[in-house]
Amino acid sequence: MERKGKSTDTELSATPYEDFRGTELWRVVEQTIKDLVENDDLVEKTRRDYIVGYICKKLQVVGNLEPDQRKS
Secondary structure (H helix, E strand, C coil): CCCCCCCCCCCCCCCCCCCCCCCHHHHHHHHHHHHHHHCCCCCCCCCHHHHHHHHHHHHHHHHCCCHHHHCC
């Protein structure tokens, strides 16, 4: 299986999670994942923007956040 490259904040390829990009939730989740990767506590096998977006989506569903609560 070919490993996909990691994405960065500046990579603007479309994902199903674009509504979350640029939100405070996105920034917190992305920084948390970055910290875990840098500490060798997590190995990414999927592009980071997909990981961050998926976690944001799940947190939104669980927290039942309104759209205006997602934007900073």
